[in-house]
Amino acid sequence: DIEFAKENEISFIAQSFERTADDVLALQELLGSSHQWVKIIAKIENHEGVQEAESISKVAYGLMVARGDLGIEMDIARLPRLQRQLVDTALRMGRRCVMATHLLESMVENPIPTRAEAIDVANAVYEGVDAVLLSSETSIGRRPVEVVEQLRRILEESERAPGLNFSQSLPTSDTKQNLARSAVELAERCAASGIIVVTRSGLMADLVTNCAPKDVPIFAFSNLGHTLCRLMLNRGVYAHRTSFNPNPELTIQSALEVLGEREGLVESDLLVVVSDVLSEGAVDSIQLRRAQPS
Known part of the structure; x- marks a missing residue:
């Protein structure tokens, strides 16, 4: 996969289950000079990654708040606070931030998202994330095009609110x-x-x-x-x-x-x-x- 990314000048590699900054540095070493254009997005999915998020963000191009595995690894009651904490870390360190998993999960089967999902996506915008990432909604969902259209509408409406300055x-x-x-x-x-x-x-x-x-x-x-x-x-x-x-x-x-x-x-x-x-x-x-x- 890494060789393919290097040969084809892929823009991003999402590195799973980061535990320390050394994990990012090891991938950078494998990328070699290709690291100039193949940027590493560190997926924060476990307790160690949360604890080391600031040091990881110093060497990664961006952080991905991977809520699916993070919600399994951590107490679900802590997940909302951890999400905001990780987004804040990325912003404070001047790194790109991606929100992923369970954005419009109900649309795997249903034609429209739930109200709670729409508010969740909007809150990601208000918190300051750079991008959101769909997964099962478009990989196994019945209406992948409609999912993207609904997500776009929610994002565009939410982006009418002022940025964080x-x-x-x-x-x-x-x-x-x-x-x-x-x-x-x-x-x-x-x-x-x-x-x-x-x-x-x-x-x-x-x-x-x-x-x-x-x-x-x-x-x-x-x-x-x-x-x-x-x-x-x-x-x-x-x-x-x-x-x-x-x-x-x-x-x-x-x-x-x-x-x-x-x-x-x-x-x-x-x-x-x-x-x-x-x-x-x-x-x-x-x-x-x-x-x-x-």
Whole structure:
């Protein structure tokens, strides 16, 4: 499986039953240089994983709250608190967080989810997860397409609520994270229509995502396909491919044109542009721009 992931540049590997950070490091060693694009999502499914969640999150790309096995391994009464605790750990450590198992379980047989399931999915959004993962609903369920449609409707409605505005809770020692936080705060104060992130590796888009903007979408532009695929996991990120021009201004103009065509932005829309690849050398930048209508 690992060799297949390496050869085909799979975006993510979900590693089961993590107990310590050493489990992640061992998988990273097996991946070798492929670890640059094959990212590890650590599935927290047992007592040891819960206890070591913070150290695991330091070396993994993200955490998955795998509620099925976690509910078997741990006292069921503790599961709601553990879920919130694990999501908070991922957010605090600047890691992606995925919620999995028993999201719309009743739809394995039934045409619509229960009210409790709808509220459970919405609560995952309110807690700040980046993504949710279906399992039996689509693998053995009678109506896999309808399940995805129902889940999409619940998520889109829930996402109307403001984000967590997590920027003030992040570490202040990282220069690039501070740049991302400044971009988010500027966008919110100016009521910007979006944040444009020009990134090669996806790192800057990750850092902006970490801030959990209240109501500002993130438009990430990269020239690398595997970066764009990976960014599909990030909450609130809309990923677009673009070529990087030696002239930074032309790269920005290209991004603005794409947003005018695909996202329907109008000339009066204000956008914050943040990048760590536009200038030569290690120069980071934040700009304010107006959208270009299609």
